Amino acid sequence: MTKRHSSKDDRQNYTKLDNDYVRNADKATNHKVQSRKRKMRRIVFFAVVPVIVIGILLNVLAHQKETLVVNEKKKAEVEQQLTELKEQQEMLNLQIKQLEDDEYIAKVLRKEYFLSEEDEIIFVIPEKEDKKDD
Secondary structure, eight states, X not given: OOOEEEESSSSOEEEEOOSHHXXXXXXXXXXXXXXXXXXXXXXXXXHHHHHHHHHHHHHHHHHHHHHHHHHHHHHHHHHHHHHHHHHHHHHHHHHHHHHHOHHHHHHHHHHHXXXXXXXXXXXXXXXXXXXXXO
């Protein structure tokens, strides 16, 4: 039989017996310790991995939400531009209809270019001036 020596302090020396019972007891103790280590590793793994996955998913969710906000702003701007363009198109369509009317064209010509009909006299009245000349 071989003897193992172990000492925790310099004052305390003891000898451990080396027989089947002690070896089996050491093996059982080591097995329990190893089993606890494996359980702790599993617990840590199954606790840390879901936290990491949830963190990644939350990050993706936040990024998608930010992208959605940006896209909604762009959509609002484009809708506003569309509304303005539709109003402009309506005005242009109205102008086209008016320009097809001969009476409207005559009115515009008389107003803008001082053209007159037969036997018509045009008087140009100056607009009021804020300053008076002395």
